[in-house]
Amino acid sequence: MSRGSDPVTHSIETPDSPLAGSGPAHDRSTAGWDRVIAHADMDAFYAAVEVLDNPTLRGKPVIVGGSSARGVVTSASYEARIFGVHSAMPTAQARKLCPDAIFVRGRMDRYVEISRAIRDVFDAFSPVVEPLSLDEAFLDLTGSERLLGPPIEVARALKRRVIERTGLVVSVGVASTRMAAKILSDMSKPDGLLILGPDHLCAFLEPLPVERLWGVGRVTLARMHQEGIRTIGELARRDVADLKARFGSFGPHLYELANGRDPRPVVADWQRKSYGEENTFEHDLALDSLELRRVLIAHADALGRRLRADQVRARTVTLKLKLARPLGGGRYPILTRSASSDDPTDDSAAIAKLAIMLVARVTEREKVRLAGVQVHNLERADASQMGLFDSPAGAAAKSTRLNRALDAVARRFGDDAVTRGLARAERAAPSRRIK
Numbered sequence: 001m002s003r004g005s006d007p008v009t010h011s012i013e014t015p016d017s018p019l020a021g022s023g024p025a026h027d028r029s030t031a032g033w034d035r036v037i038a039h040a041d042m043d044a045f046y047a048a049v050e051v052l053d054n055p056t057l058r059g060k061p062v063i064v065g066g067s068s069a070r071g072v073v074t075s076a077s078y079e080a081r082i083f084g085v086h087s088a089m090p091t092a093q094a095r096k097l098c099p100d101a102i103f104v105r106g107r108m109d110r111y112v113e114i115s116r117a118i119r120d121v122f123d124a125f126s127p128v129v130e131p132l133s134l135d136e137a138f139l140d141l142t143g144s145e146r147l148l149g150p151p152i153e154v155a156r157a158l159k160r161r162v163i164e165r166t167g168l169v170v171s172v173g174v175a176s177t178r179m180a181a182k183i184l185s186d187m188s189k190p191d192g193l194l195i196l197g198p199d200h201l202c203a204f205l206e207p208l209p210v211e212r213l214w215g216v217g218r219v220t221l222a223r224m225h226q227e228g229i230r231t232i233g234e235l236a237r238r239d240v241a242d243l244k245a246r247f248g249s250f251g252p253h254l255y256e257l258a259n260g261r262d263p264r265p266v267v268a269d270w271q272r273k274s275y276g277e278e279n280t281f282e283h284d285l286a287l288d289s290l291e292l293r294r295v296l297i298a299h300a301d302a303l304g305r306r307l308r309a310d311q312v313r314a315r316t317v318t319l320k321l322k323l324a325r326p327l328g329g330g331r332y333p334i335l336t337r338s339a340s341s342d343d344p345t346d347d348s349a350a351i352a353k354l355a356i357m358l359v360a361r362v363t364e365r366e367k368v369r370l371a372g373v374q375v376h377n378l379e380r381a382d383a384s385q386m387g388l389f390d391s392p393a394g395a396a397a398k399s400t401r402l403n404r405a406l407d408a409v410a411r412r413f414g415d416d417a418v419t420r421g422l423a424r425a426e427r428a429a430p431s432r433r434i435k
């Protein structure tokens with residue numbers, strides 16, 4: 001393995017292979033790609049960190065894991081893998097396979113530290129990064145071509161930046177689906193880079209063992225074998241109705257994957273997040289009371305501020321109400337109502353309007369003891385759009401200006417300084433922030 005060299009593929013690449021680690025075949029354009037998805041995965045991460053921090057380990061079989069009788073291998077250097085050692089293997093077995101191995105106890109703090117540096121690098125290449133663990137992530141590179149160049153150049157640059165920043169090697173797969181990208185990064189290891197165009201996706205999947213498909217575990221695999229299905233191609237050619245009869249709704253799902261159709265997008269971790277504010281009242285409030293409105297407006301104000309500070313916008317607002325009628329055992333009925341808007345927003349007034357509108361949808365005529373507002377379905381606030389509003393005009397611009405002014409006041413004097421001229425909402429306890 002040549003660390004830091006220009007990454008090329010290893011045994012997999014052939015001159016007429018649909019896989020390109022280098023060469024002109026699929027370098028230049030992503031025309032015809034629905035999505036461009038990279039999967040980046042650090043090589044033997046924990047073991048590599050140990051070698052990085054203790055160069056005397058370089059070139060030796062290093063095994064990270066519990067050394068007790070019941071310990072398992074969490075990571076093994078490639079020098080150890082040659083002996084058949086792999087992660088999740090009992091340490092005792094690894095010791096038998098590779099008696100000369102150097103066993104190291106893991107240092108999670110250090111792995112987390114390096115993981116953050118890796119994440120910084122990934123974030124510089126895509127606004128949509130979906131981490132799967134400390135050392136691997138999907139990056140959505142769709143539409144990045146104009147800015148960053150063709151995917152192969154991006155992937156090479158990514159590998160270079162990770163080495164420069166951390167001294168560690170990452171392998172990268174690029175494809176039009178998540179599943180294929182992940183299979184490719186795995187196949188390319190160590191120090192690999194594989195790119196597969198969508199035209200070649202099915203031909204690539206065809207000969208692979210069916211357990212390569214996500215979700216095919218031991219039980220499903222045994223049943224697939226019973227049905228005479230051993231490769232992804234064999235599954236792809238089956239009758240989908242027949243698969244449904246035999247495997248339930250999982251059958252058609254696997255059939256789609258086998259045929260190269262995997263519509264799941266890369267979802268950034270910030271997109272999964274939601275923001276929420278809620279509080280319990282000193283006295284139960286009527287649904288149509290002014291006090292309840294004030295509380296919702298205060299929550300919306302706080303949410304808008306948090307969204308703007310994080311530069312994200314939300315499409316969906318959820319109202320949460322806890323009714324005052326006890327169910328016994330300290331429990332109360334909880335109602336939620338949600339509404340989404342076409343335009344993602346970070347505007348407190350827009351969030352308040354939706355929340356108040358949702359109160360009107362509640363048919364129960366009961367008092368409430370708690371009210372909360374949550375926002376989710378987040379999007380990154382578009383930087384270019386924000387630029388447009390630098391010299392705002394019109395209604396949206398007016399609320400942008402107002403929000404900025406309020407944010408500035410809140411930063412100086414604290415959140416409670418800003419409740420849009422309303423009396424402070426009645427609170428039994430300070431609002432709870434939920435993230």
Ligand SMILES: [Mg+2]
Pocket residue numbers: 041042043044045135136
């Ligand atoms: Mg890894």
